[in-house]
Amino acid sequence: MRIALFLSGLALIPTLVACSQSIEGRGAALYRQNCASCHGPTGAGDGPLVADLPVPPANLRLLSADNDGIYPEERVIATIHGYQGKNAEALMPEFGALIDGPKGVWTSPQGQQIPTPQALLDLSAYLQTLQDP
Numbered sequence: 001m002r003i004a005l006f007l008s009g010l011a012l013i014p015t016l017v018a019c020s021q022s023i024e025g026r027g028a029a030l031y032r033q034n035c036a037s038c039h040g041p042t043g044a045g046d047g048p049l050v051a052d053l054p055v056p057p058a059n060l061r062l063l064s065a066d067n068d069g070i071y072p073e074e075r076v077i078a079t080i081h082g083y084q085g086k087n088a089e090a091l092m093p094e095f096g097a098l099i100d101g102p103k104g105v106w107t108s109p110q111g112q113q114i115p116t117p118q119a120l121l122d123l124s125a126y127l128q129t130l131q132d133p
């Protein structure tokens with residue numbers, strides 16, 4: 001009996017791991033690994049590297065508030081991807097490994113379906129959950 005319980009407990013583990021890989025989970029993990037050092041654990045722009053940066057990292061919790069309450073998804077994806085090109089102020093690293101990953105589909109506000117790296121979609125979906133009201 002005890003062995004059966006133990007085994008059924010083990011069988012649960014893969015299910016739990018699968019659940020934690022929801023879109024938000026993947027986005028959160030990517031954020032922790034690639035962004036939190038500058039933008040901070042909650043996106044407030046207060047990561048441990050701030051003191052070393054000549055320009056403060058953006059407060060990513062205010063992306064919607066600073067855009068008339070609408071989350072600027074296109075700008076966020078473009079910024080992380082680097083579509084806008086680098087300028088002297090641009091301190092964000094390039095996220096080549098993320099960008100080379102498998103593609104998903106992003107639907108633009110105009111309804112266009114644009115193949116976009118899934119990692120960028122997951123990251124953006126996660127940042128959307130961090131927005132201050």
Ligand code: HEC
Binds near residue numbers: 030036038
């Ligand atoms: C080395 C520090 C650093 C890292 C790591 C970093 N950023 Fe940034 N980020 C900045 C700085 C500094 C700015 C503001 C100045 C600029 O645009 O370069 C910024 C700006 C941004 C902006 C623009 C905000 C706006 O108002 O348009 C977004 C979005 C952003 N970062 C998201 C991310 C995401 C997502 C990651 C992880 C994939 C990340 N950043 C990793 C330093 C960093």
